[in-house]
Amino acid sequence: MKIVVVIATFGRPEHVTRLLAQLEKQTRLPDAVIISAPDAGHIPSSTASTFPVSTLLGKTGLPAQRNIALEAALDRFDIVTFFDDDFIPEDTYLAGVSAAFDKQPDWAVITGNVLRDGASSAGLTWDEGIQALAEANPTAEAPGVDKLCGYGCNMAIRTAFIGNLRFDERLVLYGWQEDVDFTSQLRVKGRVVGLNSIRGVHLGVKSGRVSGVRFGYSQVANPVYLIRKGTVPLTFALRLVGKNLLANLARSLWPESYVDRRGRLRGNLLAISHVVRGRVEPEYILEI
Known part of the structure; x- marks a missing residue:
């Protein structure tokens, strides 16, 4: 099965460079990597790798990118794997994805x-993320757990099932949810499916957001929009809105240094x- 890794990035060329270097360590290399960015200023000056790397420029916003x-990928690859530019996959990640899709049609x-998610904290450095992977105990292969959805920092999708489906570009910029x-x-x-044997660390870098x-507007507007669209359960979306509203209200008096x-x-x-x-x-x- 042919695998392409897609990295949509904004304002973090140094992280793209680090991620490409990490992908070189995969026991099963990607067949190609596509970097999608608004313009050349958002990507590293050099993307030389042992696997083909192409760049697509001209769109801004995670869904659009x-x-x-x-x-560019659907007709050429069997699996598209989306990595955030601050996600560090374990070296066996792509091999595990390929094997799982092959066994489970x-x-x-x-x-x-x-394993660690810096999105819910002040964030992690690359050294901290690599150390977390190095210290992780080996995991036995386990059955997949059914999920409502994939987590955008790392998700692999069988391209044959995508068809005409696309990310909703009304969820502009960061594209939350x-x-x-x-x-x-x-x-x-x-x-x-969530698969525990396929692992990584999300650094949760705060730049580029x-x-x-x-x-805060997206925390309310996006889930309500998806309720209307019919793609998320009412209880899931309302619980998400309520959780974030209460957290912002409670912590507004003594906010964390890394959250506005x-x-x-x-x-x-x-x-x-x-x-x-x-x-x-x-x-x-876009009007704010």
Whole structure:
């Protein structure tokens, strides 16, 4: 099975360089890597690798950048694996993906086990991420666990099941919950599976992300939009909105140094005011 790795990036060329170097260590190398970025200023000056690396430029926003890569990949590869530029896969990651899809023809999506996730903290350095992988205990092969969706920092998808499905470009810029929207729709084609034996570390780098107000708006507007679209369960989306709203409200008095809680809360409240008036527009963050 031919595997392409897609890296959608914004403002972090040094992380793309580090990820490409990590991919060289895979026991099963990718057949190709596609880097999708708004322009050449977002990618490293050199991408020389033992596997083919191509760059696609001209679109901004995670869903749009992933879509342009899909258009280039679908007819040429059996598996497309999406890695965030700050995700470090274990050296056996792609070999595990290939073997699992080969054994399980009804699997549509595989998402790996994130050993540490800096997205929920101040973030991790590359050295910390590599150390976490080195210290991880070996894991025995285990059956896949059915999931509602894949986790966007690391998810592999059987291209034969994608068809005309694309990431929703109304979820602009950071595209929060675009992974949930896209992969949950693939459950009608096959299983969406979490596999503990396929592992990595998500550094959760804070650069290249949207402002606190914009992200706070997306925390409310995007789940409500997906409820209307019918791609996420009502309980899942409302629980997500409530959790983030309460966290931003509670921590706005003593915010963490790495989170703009007050900005997020302002964005939450602005989105709620829009939703109450019947205005559900994820792309409104472009006007903020």
